[in-house]
Amino acid sequence: MTTRAAFLKLLTRKLHPVLMAEGFEGSGQTLRRIEGPVIHVFNVQGASGGKQCYLNLGAHLDFLPTEGGGQVAPAEIEESHCVFRDRLDPPAGEAHGWAYGRSMEEAEETVEFIVSEWAGPGRGFFAKHGNYPQGFLQMLRETDLARIHARTALHLARIALHLGEHSIARTLVDTGLAKAPERATSLKADLERVLGN
Known part of the structure; x- marks a missing residue:
């Protein structure tokens, strides 16, 4: 062995x-x-x-x-x-x-x-996950919102906001909030904080 x-x-x-x-x-x-x-x-x-x-x-x-x-x-x-x-x-x-x-x-x-x-x-x-910012912009645009996990939506929303893509960030936050389990209160709070809600 x-x-x-x-x-x-x-x-x-x-x-x-x-x-x-x-x-x-x-x-x-x-x-x-x-x-x-x-x-x-x-x-x-x-x-x-x-x-x-x-x-x-x-x-x-x-x-x-x-x-x-x-x-x-x-x-x-x-x-x-x-x-x-x-x-x-x-x-x-x-x-x-x-x-x-x-x-x-x-x-x-x-x-x-x-x-x-x-x-x-x-x-x-x-x-x-290597070419910044172009690769991450492409990742944002190719994200399948129907299949995304709420936590992934949080990460991508933060990236979108950092890249100045406010409408994409808003869509990701809304999607994340809709998909977050009811008990995931800290995740929901983090999502709401992304855009200063």
Whole structure:
């Protein structure tokens, strides 16, 4: 059985140089890339059971409150603070994250696959949340209001307001308020505050 430490060492040796060549900085399990207001976070999170890990992707804008409502310095932000989050998923059938493997050979195969997956889904996530302001304007215009979650509407309304898109912000606030569960009083209050209601 490959240990977590051995797997992380292998991941650091193979994947970190790829990330750092693309502007990520840091060491250990969290790397960040800061370009203007855009903050990107890559994080390795151990799964319960000690046999696998998750590869978390986060994107944030420095003028937004963090997920949960706080403020964190860009150089210290964690993936869990980001308003846009995803995971680099393992192959179909892997139920709980990326398995460390039963041998170093298996671990090496897994890490090679992770590096290849970075080129598609990993880069794709960050590209979608990378071009400010144009990429975020496009995101606002392409948002499907019928499928949006109330909390996502809050984040996008704040972005719209920051970009001077007041009518889009108003529509997002109204949509968020309509979709927010009755008990979500703090979420509703945050939505109402976006436009100073």
